[in-house]
Amino acid sequence: MNASRALFSLLVTVALAAPVLADGPAIGAPAPAFDLKTLDGKPFSLADAEKSNKAVVLMFIATKCPVSNAYNDRMRDIANEYGKKGILFVGINSNSTETESEVKAHAQEHGFGFTLVKDPANKVADLYGAQHTPEIFIVGPDGKLLYHGRIDENQEQPTKVASPDLKNALNEILAGQPVAKAETKAFGCSIKRV
Amino acid sequence: MNTNSDFGFRIPNWRAAVFAALLVLPNGTAVAADAPRLAGDLDAKGLADAVAKDHGKVVVVNFWATWCVPCREEYSDLVRLEKAYRGRGVAVLGVSIDFSKDLPKVEKFLAANHPEFPNYMKRSGGDDQDFIDAVDPKWGGELPFTVVYARDGKKARVLSGKQTYADFERAVTDLLKP
Numbered sequence: 503m504n505a506s507r508a509l510f511s512l513l514v515t516v517a518l519a520a521p522v523l524a525d526g527p528a529i530g531a532p533a534p535a536f537d538l539k540t541l542d543g544k545p546f547s548l549a550d551a552e553k554s555n556k557a558v559v560l561m562f563i564a565t566k567c568p569v570s571n572a573y574n575d576r577m578r579d580i581a582n583e584y585g586k587k588g589i590l591f592v593g594i595n596s597n598s599t600e601t602e603s604e605v606k607a608h609a610q611e612h613g614f615g616f617t618l619v620k621d622p623a624n625k626v627a628d629l630y631g632a633q634h635t636p637e638i639f640i641v642g643p644d645g646k647l648l649y650h651g652r653i654d655e656n657q658e659q660p661t662k663v664a665s666p667d668l669k670n671a672l673n674e675i676l677a678g679q680p681v682a683k684a685e686t687k688a689f690g691c692s693i694k695r696v
Numbered sequence: 697m698n699t700n701s702d703f704g705f706r707i708p709n710w711r712a713a714v715f716a717a718l719l720v721l722p723n724g725t726a727v728a729a730d731a732p733r734l735a736g737d738l739d740a741k742g743l744a745d746a747v748a749k750d751h752g753k754v755v756v757v758n759f760w761a762t763w764c765v766p767c768r769e770e771y772s773d774l775v776r777l778e779k780a781y782r783g784r785g786v787a788v789l790g791v792s793i794d795f796s797k798d799l800p801k802v803e804k805f806l807a808a809n810h811p812e813f814p815n816y817m818k819r820s821g822g823d824d825q826d827f828i829d830a831v832d833p834k835w836g837g838e839l840p841f842t843v844v845y846a847r848d849g850k851k852a853r854v855l856s857g858k859q860t861y862a863d864f865e866r867a868v869t870d871l872l873k874p
Binding site for chain 1: 761763764765766793795796797820823824825828829835836837838839840857858
């Protein structure tokens with residue numbers, strides 16, 4: 503068996519062995535581990551990232567979704583602010599309809615300084631049960647899910663946000679407190695799965 | 697029906713609105729005189745009231761947005777479903793989740809699709825989580841999303857994501873059975 507066939511066989515085996523979860527992890531449950539390459543070609547391992555950061559924020563985002571795009575500046579600013587405090591932000595694009603080059607161009611256009619990964623065949627979205635963009639998951643240093651939901655409640659008017667849920671959760675995590683509002687909801691664009 | 701609108705006008709009922717005079721939207725886009733118009737805006741209570749007005753019918757409530765591609769793709773099947781089943785005790789309601797600034801896009805979408813059922817916009821302001829949870833606590837906010845109420849007004853089916861005509865038809869025919 504040549505190397506490419508062996509790789510194909512391995513991938514098929516992994517795909518068959520790893521069930522697609524309809525629902526993601528519950529708050530407090532272990533966050534599914536995954537390994538991907540960042541858009542600048544570096545390896546990314548969630549397990550490694552958990553060990554070296556106070557928390558990891560996984561952000562399922564899109565380039566063409568108006569709701570996700572309404573949060574571009576907020577995501578950039580929150581990542582800049584909390585990145586300095588030991589929180590790692592990872593933007594995950596799971597949409598089959600958006601190419602790696604589009605994701606790179608979009609990130610450059612909006613000044614994203616956070617890590618970006620493309621999620622081939624939406625496997626990570628399936629692991630987490632992510633349904634739409636933007637959708638946030640915070641993973642603690644012990645690998646457990648601490649928060650799932652939205653960035654805030656006001657998609658349209660960033661200056662009138664009354665419930666900055668992601669920031670509140672991060673502040674509580676940094677203070678060593680439990681996240682009081684660990685699950686929130688908002689409307690969003692469905693993830694375009696294969 | 698809720699007739700108080702954030703849009704700056706009052707709509708007495710959707711049938712009258714269908715025959716409204718030529719409408720010029722805020723962006724200057726003209727919509728044909730016979731184009732379907734929004735029936736107004738509503739919050740969770742307004743939606744419950746709208747569903748209750750069709751008590752005795754199977755009521756299909758579809759949540760959609762112009763920015764949602766699968767919503768746009770399935771919408772024509774809802775238009776078709778309503779025409780096919782209106783005489784058999786089925787009512788359809790549409791609820792747009794678009795941003796209020798996108799009202800012109802919503803009107804344009806309705807004009808292009810000619811629904812013969814009322815469509816509302818979710819009232820802006822408030823916390824969307826309250827609206828989502830009031831519609832269905834298991835709804836995560838993804839669109840499209842469709843809830844089917846039985847003749848007794850109770851929630852009977854929840855359809856998450858894009859549906860086919862056969863999916864919609866199956867949901868209502870199951871509930872029409874005596």
